[in-house]
Amino acid sequence: MLKQSFIRLASTDVEYRPFAEVPALLETPNVPGNVTVLHPGEYNRSDAIDLKPGDAVKTGQKLALFPESVAYVVSPVTGTVAGIEPFAGDFGRRYAAVTIEVSDEEEPDNQFTEAAASPSLEAAKNFLGCVPGMPDLSVFGDPDHPIDVLIVSGADSDLMVDTNKYVITAETAEVEHGLHLLREITGVDRIVVALPSDIVQGIGSLEAEVFGVSPAYPSANPRMIANAVLGEPIPAGRTLAEAGVAMMSAETVANIGKAFESGSIPTKKAITLIRKDGSKTMVSVKLGTPMGRILRDYGESLGEGDRLILGGPMTGSAVFSDTYPIQADTDAIMVQDSQAVSFVSDYPCINCGECIRICPTKVQVSMLVRFLEAGQYEDAADLYDLYSCVDCGLCSFVCVSKIPIFQYIRLAKYELSRLQAAEAEEAENV
Amino acid sequence: MFEQKKFIVSHAPFWHNGSSVAERNYNIIVAALPAALFGLTQYGAQALAVLCLSVSSAMIWELIANRATKRPETLGDGNAALIGLLFGMLLPAASPWWLVITGTFVAVIVGKQIFGGIGGNPFNPALIGYGILLISWPNRFDFNAALVNFEFGFDTAFPLWVAKYFGTAELDTFTAWNLLSGQQIGGIGSTFGLGLIAGGIYLIVRGFIRWEISLSYLAGIFVTAFLFNIANPDQYAGPFFHMFTGFTLLAAFFLATDDASSPVNFIPMLIYGAGCGMLTILIRNIGVYVEGTAFAIIVMNCANPLLDRIRPKAVGKVV
DSSP: OOOOOSOOSSOOOOBOOOGGGOOOEEEOOOOSSEEEEEEESOOOTTSOOSOOTTOEEOBTOEEOOOTTOOOOEEOOSOEEEEEEEEEEOGGGOEEEEEEEEEOSSOOBOOHHHHHHHSOOHHHHHHHOTTSTTOOOGGGTTOSSSOOOEEEEEOSOSSTTOOHHHHHHHHTHHHHHHHHHHHHHHHOOOEEEEEEETTTTTTSOOOSSEEEEEOSBTTTTSHHHHHHHHHSSOOOTTOOTTTTTEEEEEHHHHHHHHHHHHHSSOOOEEEEEEEOTTSOEEEEEEETTOBHHHHHHHTTOOOOTTOEEEESOTTTOEEESOTTOBOOTTOOEEEEEOTTTOOOOOOOOOOOOOHHHHHOTTOOOHHHHHHHHHTTOHHHHHHHSOGGGOOOOOHHHHHOTTOOOHHHHHHHHHHHHHHHHHHHHHHHHHO | OTTOOOOOOOOSOOOOOOOOHHHHHHHHHHHHHHHHHHHHHHHTHHHHHHHHHHHHHHHHHHHHHHHHTTOOOOGGGSHHHHHHHHHHHHSOTTOOHHHHHHHHHIIIIITTGGGTSTTOOSSOHHHHHHHHHHHHOGGGGOHHHHTTTOOOSSOOSOHHHHHHHHOGGGGTTOOHHHHHTTOSOOSTTTSOHHHHHHHHHHHHHHTSSOHHHHHHHHHHHHHHHHHHHHHOTTTSOOHHHHHHSTTHHHIIIIITTOSTTSOOSHHHHHHHHHHHHHHHHHHHHHSSOSOOHHHHHHHHHHHHHHHTTOOOOOTTOOO
């Protein structure tokens, strides 16, 4: 728990922890048990799909459930499918949760091996969309929005999370290899590696531009990095891809490098385990491992009323069950003791202005939240810069009235996106 | 499945810096205490009675408003107590009980609760209470008349009254040190300049008030009083006199800085503070009131929403 200092006039901003505190990686042995992977897409039990319980799957096998969709997941283990269930994520995201019972013998799948012989964007899109780190490869090759800059981030966006800092320093060679490959297969000329400023010196020469990220939170936020690299802010409301920027984590790049080199899809993810006492452990686990098992393996207790968080303290998401599986984009697990849990309140804004002064994008948060509380999302976007927000959570962090400002902002963005989708659909039908 | 442990699920962020409304208000109360306690030593039991009645009646009005509007009770946040304390500090020590109770009614109910409680008040509640009572019973707020039965051992004329009606020639006894160390008459908590400054510095350092408002307010007082003074040194008192007497210091650190009724952006804060200071001197020097602080701040409170529209451009905003 971060507390404000007694003398707040002189207090500095919220900062990322220095590189010296990044823990060493611990390998988790493969233990029998079930793993669960989440296949994107809405699934009902009555749907006819290309996979059924009892089917055998191999390590690295691509599982595409819906014939009409290009979405897929990769099985991280060898075993048999134990069940397929509908699964609802945050903000209306739908998945089919495929549970696989791990068998003793590990058998690699060789579909990708052939494709890996001649690296291409097609092969990467076909097989590497779910490597640990979860690259969004769909942004490449879009004729409407060509990608001019690929930013590889060795800095972790959230506080306390060290996963990418670890990877960029411990697996520099793999990252280098991945960078080389990506330059070839995507044809993007400008590649920028964003590194925390305290490790810029420690990294040998990379085959890319290096950009130092300041330790002040949220300078490692993807949008903040992109703004800084481009030298001018990306217009509010436009995605990074629309502005010609692709963003990948260092871990993703390392895994793409490893995949093409070895001909097999990596299935292990580095995760920062943030314990109740604030200490950190870096662990390498199989994708799909339930969170509870990792906590048990590393001796972190979990009790009634505690909070279990996927991700870091500022932007993670709390889950209601310790069976929630590690996904390709899970960089951290955080456990918060029930005593340390902070609550929000329904107190009104007292107009102290803390949120406005801490906002990295100069949004008038105190005015914005008045619109959001009233559900006037469109006015919030038009008048008070909802889309300038980079989702860092600092406004909620400092709010004297403990208003869940960040939640209001995320809800508003989600509702507006639904509205726009509905309008677009209507326009198509006319 | 049903034996599973229950976790607390909520939206990010999962950390909070630990600040709270109650912490803010209680710290402001603590910062105001040195000046208030000095008032008690100067005016004795009568002042104690006024302050106690003021704080307690303000809290009772708040409770009544909470109950009447069927909203959660907000006594614990300390805001009603703070309003009562600040209102009491503005009063002469000899104020009758009905004046105090009426004043806190206006401050808490009219000044704050009818706008929806804390955060909704467009004006500083304590000043609304003071302002309305000053217009209604002007004689009760004439410090010379109200404090006529007290013996202090220093000049018992209200300095601003002397300055307004007798010019600067009569101000020799009011040196800056005398004014700062409380050798003047005035409101219960408004005369001890050193205590108010100490409290104000504490609040600024702890981040409970915004230094921009306090400093620009004092700068506005200084510059305007200085201009009047060089224009006509016989008629208008100098800047230091105005800074250390009347409600100036109380206003700079406790009244103008009220959260809800003051702006939050940098430039608006400077304009707001300077405007309060300028209007204060204008009312003192050429207005009908001897002490114009309350009205100056209320007028600038009015301009607050407009001022806060002067805001930096959000990152990525396309005009």
